[in-house]
Amino acid sequence: MKIAIPNKGRLQQPTLQFLSQTGIKPLASDERALIIPTSWEGVQLVLMRTEDIPSLVEAGAAEIGFSGHDYVVESQADVEEIIKLDYGKAKISFATPQSWKISSVNDIRGLDGIRIATKYYNIAKEFLDKNEIKAKIVKVSGAAEVMPSLGACDAIIDVVSTGTTLKLHGLRPIVDVMETYGVVIASRSWIKSEEAEKINLILTMMKGVISAKGKKMVFMNVDDSKLENVISSLPAMLSPAISKLGKNNAWEVITVAEENQLPEVIAKAKTAGAKDIVVVNIEKVVK
Ligand SMILES: Nc1ncnc2c1ncn2[C@@H]1O[C@H](COP(=O)(O)OP(=O)(O)OP(=O)(O)O)[C@@H](O)[C@H]1O
Ligand SMILES: O=P(O)(O)OC[C@H]1O[C@H](OP(=O)(O)OP(=O)(O)O)[C@H](O)[C@@H]1O
Numbered sequence: 379m380k381i382a383i384p385n386k387g388r389l390q391q392p393t394l395q396f397l398s399q400t401g402i403k404p405l406a407s408d409e410r411a412l413i414i415p416t417s418w419e420g421v422q423l424v425l426m427r428t429e430d431i432p433s434l435v436e437a438g439a440a441e442i443g444f445s446g447h448d449y450v451v452e453s454q455a456d457v458e459e460i461i462k463l464d465y466g467k468a469k470i471s472f473a474t475p476q477s478w479k480i481s482s483v484n485d486i487r488g489l490d491g492i493r494i495a496t497k498y499y500n501i502a503k504e505f506l507d508k509n510e511i512k513a514k515i516v517k518v519s520g521a522a523e524v525m526p527s528l529g530a531c532d533a534i535i536d537v538v539s540t541g542t543t544l545k546l547h548g549l550r551p552i553v554d555v556m557e558t559y560g561v562v563i564a565s566r567s568w569i570k571s572e573e574a575e576k577i578n579l580i581l582t583m584m585k586g587v588i589s590a591k592g593k594k595m596v597f598m599n600v601d602d603s604k605l606e607n608v609i610s611s612l613p614a615m616l617s618p619a620i621s622k623l624g625k626n627n628a629w630e631v632i633t634v635a636e637e638n639q640l641p642e643v644i645a646k647a648k649t650a651g652a653k654d655i656v657v658v659n660i661e662k663v664v665k
């Protein structure tokens with residue numbers, strides 16, 4: 379079975395890292411190869427343009443794909459967004475020259491006939507129609523930010539993250555059109571595929587990697603006399619496992635904590651009498 383991944387750009391490296399955490403590592407192959415075998419037998423990576431991946435997954439070129447939510451919407455591909463990733467996060471915004479004295483959708487409505495450069499034709503059209511803005515869309519395939527200064531358009535609809543690129547080109551975001559983030563997608567009919575079992579297993583492992591993010595496993599040794607004390611010191615949401623240690627009338631208490639809770643969990647457990655506290659990374663939480 380095939381997994382479509384970006385052939386370049388922002389999503390490529392984080393996607394390879396995420397796949398590797400899932401247990402799918404690319405095996406060495408010809409540098410120019412677009413189909414790459416992996417450490418998971420029968421699973422191949424296929425390199426494609428990020429924006430083509432939704433339509434190509436819909437067409438059956440790969441069973442699973444990595445792309446951006448923006449490209450899923452823009453392509454109008456009939457695919458299922460299975461996992462929301464924690465990278466590729468940005469906004470698609472409507473931006474104008476800084477000198478324009480406007481600050482809302484209402485103000486844009488007063489700008490009848492403006493030309494808007496964007497690579498997101500469908501997203502832009504829907505935004506303009508929904509807000510009853512009459513504008514001409516100038517379709518570009520990138521570098522929209524430079525268009526107003528070249529006189530090719532008046533405003534743009536494009537990806538904004540830190541805002542540095544807009545600023546550099548004398549532009550300012552006025553309205554957010556939508557949020558975007560990396561996504562794992564699959565064809566709507568993947569469940570009927572001959573590979574359904576394998577696809578399901580891979581998606582389960584991927585969800586396991588996401589669920590484990592930010593979580594740590596905490597082990598501690600506790601004397602019998604302090605056990606109640608230590609357990610009640612742990613945050614109420616945690617339900618620790620306990621097991622009797624072979625000697626010394628002591629227990630091992632094991633719990634899972636969010637990374638940002640760790641200082642509090644450790645401090646309270648220690649005060650309550652826990653010893654030898656060990657914190658371990660969690661790779662996957664499969665539900
Ligand atoms: N500055 C950014 N921060 C976070 N995510 C971004 C940023 N710019 C783009 N993205 C997201 O990353 C994904 C891929 O972005 P992009 O369109 O830049 O393609 P690319 O992989 O860089 O290819 P190209 O080189 O053709 O631009 C899209 O979903 C996009 O929304
Ligand atoms: O708000 P910012 O943090 O400046 O990010 C926005 C920029 O990031 C993306 O470009 P990218 O860096 O992917 O380069 P590209 O134009 O080659 O795609 C996007 O197309 C914007 O130009």
Ligand SMILES: [Mg+2]
Binds near residue numbers: 387388
């Ligand atoms: Mg880019």
